[in-house]
Amino acid sequence: DAKTTQPTSMDCAEGRAANLPCNHSTISGNEYVYWYRQIHSQGPQYIIHGLKNNETNEMASLIITEDRKSSTLILPHATLRDTAVYYCIAANTGNQFYFGTGTSLTVIP
Amino acid sequence: GAVVSQHPSWVICKSGTSVKIECRSLDFQATTMFWYRQFPKQSLMLMATSNEGSKATYEQGVEKDKFLINHASLTLSTLTVTSAHPEDSSFYICSASIVAGTANNQPQHFGDGTRLSIL
Numbered sequence: 721d722a723k724t725t726q727p728t729s730m731d732c733a734e735g736r737a738a739n740l741p742c743n744h745s746t747i748s749g750n751e752y753v754y755w756y757r758q759i760h761s762q763g764p765q766y767i768i769h770g771l772k773n774n775e776t777n778e779m780a781s782l783i784i785t786e787d788r789k790s791s792t793l794i795l796p797h798a799t800l801r802d803t804a805v806y807y808c809i810a811a812n813t814g815n816q817f818y819f820g821t822g823t824s825l826t827v828i829p
Numbered sequence: 830g831a832v833v834s835q836h837p838s839w840v841i842c843k844s845g846t847s848v849k850i851e852c853r854s855l856d857f858q859a860t861t862m863f864w865y866r867q868f869p870k871q872s873l874m875l876m877a878t879s880n881e882g883s884k885a886t887y888e889q890g891v892e893k894d895k896f897l898i899n900h901a902s903l904t905l906s907t908l909t910v911t912s913a914h915p916e917d918s919s920f921y922i923c924s925a926s927i928v929a930g931t932a933n934n935q936p937q938h939f940g941d942g943t944r945l946s947i948l
Contacts, residue, residue, distance in 0.1 A: 754936055763835075763922050763939035764873070807872070814861060814926045817937060819873040 722747040722810035729824040732802075738795040740823050742808030745789040751812055753784060755793045757804040758822070764807065767793065798827045832856055833925050835940035842913065843948055849909045850943045852923030858903035859925035863937065864896070867920040879906045913947045920944050 725743045732738040744753060752771050756764035768775055768782045770791075775782040781794040795802055807822040832855040840848055852862055861880050865873040877898055878886045885898035895917075897909040906925075910917055921944075924937040 756939075758873075761920070761942070761944070763833075763924075763941045766936045766938060769936050813935065816863065816875055816878055817873075817924070818875060819865075821872050 722751055723818075724808045724810055724820050726806070726808055726820060726823045728821065729826070731826050731828055732795075732798045734800060734827050734829050735797055738798040738802065738825060738827070740793040740795075740806050740808075740825065741790065742793070743790045744808070744810040747788055747810045751810045753782065753788075753791050754809045754811065754817070755780070755782065755806065756809070757802075757806045757825075759804045767806075798825075800827050800829065803827045831927070831935075831938045833923065833938045833940040835923055835943050837943060838941065839944040839946075841946045841948065844914050845912055847909055847911045848913055848945060849907055850921055850923075850945075852906045852908070852925070852940055854904045854925045854938070857925075857927050859906075859927065860903065861926045862900060862906040863924045863926075864898060864906075864908050865922045865924070867922060867942075873922060876908075910945065913945070915947045918945055918947045 722744050752769050754769040755767040758764045768780050770782045784791045803826050805822040805824050809817045834853045836851045864876045866876050867873045875888050876891045879898045879900040881900050881903050887893045900906040920942050922942040924939040926937050927935040
């Protein structure tokens with residue numbers, strides 16, 4: 721599975737959009753980009769995933785660059801409950817996930 | 830949908846005892862389940878991949894005789910920490926993938942974890 725790199729931490733003002741980048745320059749053609757978040761002492765929560773097209777659901781949007789070497793998770797209107805560690809993972813469907821260190825997002829009132 | 834339940838959510842036991850953790854997919858069938866361990870302020874570390882009806886595949890450095898995994902049905906996998914010691918204290922998390930072929934392109938769904946403390 722491709723390795724991903726993310727900034728260690730980010731802050732975002734409440735109500736503003738939170739843009740979380742992820743680099744996956746070694747991603748292979750059939751690997752998806754998955755985003756999860758983990759709030760303290762809970763299991764990771766699925767957010768969104770995509771292959772090459774941009775995706776949107778009720779939680780977030782996922783923008784994947786044309787060369788697929790990087791992506792950005794967008795939380796359109798961050799709330800205090802979005803404070804969490806966000807993980808970006810590149811993997812084949814049904815295959816093992818190898819978690820990186822993730823981005824600790826703090827939403828500031 | 831796609832709920833994964835873990836039990837117990839926390840357990841405290843004496844050194845030397847064995848502890849069993851259950852992972853169930855409540856509303857879907859899971860060909861594959863995964864077990865992770867997470868130490869404080871660290872990321873999740875994959876321990877093993879569990880396939881229904883076959884032996885688990887362990888990641889390098891994970892002792893298979895120490896962490897026994899059974900995946901007897903499409904909705905249940907168990908992790909048994911044998912002869913647990915204080916250094917086994919950690920947050921154990923499972924995840925499950927929907928049966929291949931029934932729903933392509935599905936993400937893993939995670940349980941809420943089991944906090945294990947060995948005294």
